[in-house]
Every structure is written in structure tokens, then in C-alpha cells.
Amino acid sequence: xxxxxxxxxxxxxxxxxxxxxxxxxxxxxxxxxxxxxxxxxxxxxxxxxxxxxxxxxxxxxxxxxxxxxxxxxxxxxxxxxxxxxxxxxxxxxxxxxxxxxxxxxxxxxxxxxxxx
Amino acid sequence: xxxxxxxxxxxxxxxxxxxxxxxxxxxxxxxxxxxxxxxxxxxxxxxxxxxxxxxxxxxxxxxxxxxxxxxxxxxxxxxxxxxxxxxxxxxxxxxxxxxxxxxxxxxxxxxxxxxx
Numbered sequence: 001x002x003x004x005x006x007x008x009x010x011x012x013x014x015x016x017x018x019x020x021x022x023x024x025x026x027x028x029x030x031x032x033x034x035x036x037x038x039x040x041x042x043x044x045x046x047x048x049x050x051x052x053x054x055x056x057x058x059x060x061x062x063x064x065x066x067x068x069x070x071x072x073x074x075x076x077x078x079x080x081x082x083x084x085x086x087x088x089x090x091x092x093x094x095x096x097x098x099x100x101x102x103x104x105x106x107x108x109x110x111x112x113x114x115x116x
Numbered sequence: 117x118x119x120x121x122x123x124x125x126x127x128x129x130x131x132x133x134x135x136x137x138x139x140x141x142x143x144x145x146x147x148x149x150x151x152x153x154x155x156x157x158x159x160x161x162x163x164x165x166x167x168x169x170x171x172x173x174x175x176x177x178x179x180x181x182x183x184x185x186x187x188x189x190x191x192x193x194x195x196x197x198x199x200x201x202x203x204x205x206x207x208x209x210x211x212x213x214x215x216x217x218x219x220x221x222x223x224x225x226x227x228x229x230x231x232x
Contacts, residue, residue, distance in 0.1 A: 045162040049203040053189045069185040071207070073169045087165040091187070 008034035013048040021051045026059045029095045035067070038091045041074060045089045052091050060095070067092030124150035129164040137167045142175045145211045151183070154207045157190060161205045168207050176211070183208030 009028045013021055021038075028036045040048035056064045070090045078084050125144045129137055137154075144152045156164035172180045186206045194200050 043162055045165050046159055046203065049161050049187050049205060052187060053201075053203045057189055066187070069187065071165050071168060071182070071185065073173055085169075087162065087169045089165060 008036060010037045010039055011051075013038060013040035013044045013051060015044075018047055018050050018054065021047070022054045022059065025051060025055050025093065029055070029060060029064065029093065030100055032095075032099050035092055035094045038093065039088065041076075041088045042086045045087060048089055048091060052093060055093065060097070063095060063097030065094045065096045067094065124152060126153045126155055127167075129154060129156035129160045129167060131160075134163055134166050134170065137163070138170045138175065141167060141171050141209065145171070145176060145180060145209065146216055148211075148215050151208055151210045154209065155204065157192075157204045158202045161203060164205055164207060168209060171209065176213070179211060179213030181210045181212045183210060 011021060011024050011028065025036050025038060038048050038052055052066070056066065069092075072088045072090075073085050074088050075083055076086050127137060127140050127144065141152050141154060154164050154168055168182070172182065185208075188204045188206075189201050190204050191199055192202050
């Protein structure tokens, strides 16, 4: 995770489990610090799409807007010291609904509890 | 590959090598049959981005325009008969440059040959 000069945060998707990144993104969007850009390269591109889909369909349904998705190619030096092209993706998310009260636990909306 | 009712073609990315799909997409874009939508689900999402990047940066550089990339979630029944959510991506490509003469082989631009 890193700060973006234009306000907002970037979450880089790597080798951790999908839900680790889902919680990072939800926490950032709930903190009110602005848009979050989910970025990934190579093998992690599919996981980046999973993270965004879980955030917008399960955790923050109807409260988040997808920006223009960008794809690109980066030139990296691999472990053997050779240059290789690797694809990348960048998916911007903005919160549209009201922010939750500070200190609210991250999680999907709980079902309405039956009154006793 | 399948025809799209709105004109144009869809190329579904699966288990074949990346270059197989690159050639399919380039051939379709060169045939003049309209835009091509590259689609993939789950593990193939990263390969779909690779295919589009190779087409637009190596084979048809400056001759192809990326449309609005869409992501989504589909509900599939897996081999054990259970339902599972799987992420999907859809990347539209349009040819902007002039079409090559019919019968031109698919390939990157050859280097200018030295006159004898």
C-alpha cells in the first residue's frame, strides 16, 4: 500500500491471500482518504480483479464506483538478470456512499437481527 | 471465437498458448469484420491482458484502439456440481489504421529491406 500524490492510495496485489487485499481496500475506502487504485502485474492480475469484485459485490455493494481500468506493459529484470515484459493492470475504485462511523469493523453488512 | 450480434467478434481466452490467441485477434482485426472483444474468466484473465498487450504493442502498434475494459463476476457450476463465483474481464479492441491488403501474412512489420 502506498500514498498517491493525487490523494488516495494504491494497493499492490501480490502473493498474499485475496481476502488480505480485500480488507486493505475496504479499510482504505472506509477511512475517507479518497480513491483507491488496485494495481497488479503478471500472475497477480487475475487476483486484482477478484479483489475488486469481492469489494464491490460483497463488502461495499452499491457504495463503490469503478473508474477507467488501464492495462499496460512493464519491463522488468528477472532473477537471472534478463529483461522481460510483464503485463499490468490498474483498477481505480471510489466510494460513493456515506462513510461508516469511525471504528466500524470491516465486514459485509450483518443480517438484520431479530428483536428478542 | 464467436460472432457478436453487434458486428465484430469475441475471442475467448482459454488454455492454449498466448500466441495462438494473439494470431486469432490480429487475423480478426485485419479481416475488416469490425471490433474484437477479448474475454476471459478466472485464471485466464492475466493471459487476456498479455494477448491484448502483445497485439497492440508488437503486431499492430499504433493501429489499434483499446475500448472500455469491463470486469464482472459469473456464477459457474464446477466439476463437483457446486456453484462458484468466478471473475471475468472483457477488453474491446478496434482497428484504427488502414487494413492490410488481403492475403497479407500475420506478423510484425518486417524491417525495411536493403535494396540490392
